Amino acid sequence: MAEKMRKVILCAKVETTPGTENAPAAADAIRLAGAPELSPEFEVIERTIFNGGSVDELPIIGKKKLSLGVKARLAGSGSATTAPKWMRLLQAAGAKVAVGASDVDLTLPDLDEGKKLTVYLYRAGVLYKIIGAAFQDAAITYDGGWVLTGTLVGKYGGATASAMLASPVYDTGKIYSGI
Secondary structure (H helix, E strand, O other), X not given: OHHHHHOEXXXXXEOOOXXXXXXXXXXXXXXXXXXXXXXXXXXXXXXXXXXXXXOOOOOEEEEEEEEEEEXXXXXXXXXXXOOOOOHHHHHOOOOEEEEOXXXXXXXXXXXXXXXXXXXXXXXXXXXXXXXXXXXEEEEEEEOOOEEEEEEEEEEEEXXXXXXXXXXXXXXXXXXXXXX
């Protein structure tokens, strides 16, 4: 499992305009606690013809979505006035993040306030893009440290051959391990 995780990098960035790609960079890397699970979903539109023939036309593939199950290790950003990158996932679930003069505040989800994310997943030489992603089924559990799990769902932006990011920048704060 450790070998597999070294070949996976997840980067997420809040979109300025929901549904418009806002390309994440190495500085937007989120520390994972397990291998992400990709699940493509396609809307299929069946077409029936009524010209007396007995054969229907081929279906049309409509919207393409991608679901990505993630587990993120909760750690501080390394600065009291900088929100940890995993909080972007909670913003996409409707939580509000406010950076103050001496701290970062997180308020409970309001589904009408949810931000959208552009997510890049680098895995074994392939870059998968998800645009307009929302975070669903969020849960925080304890396994010796706190872990955020849930599913990112958004428009499938394609998969392309890509070199792994050379120097992802993760949060440098302590991993939350207290009960």
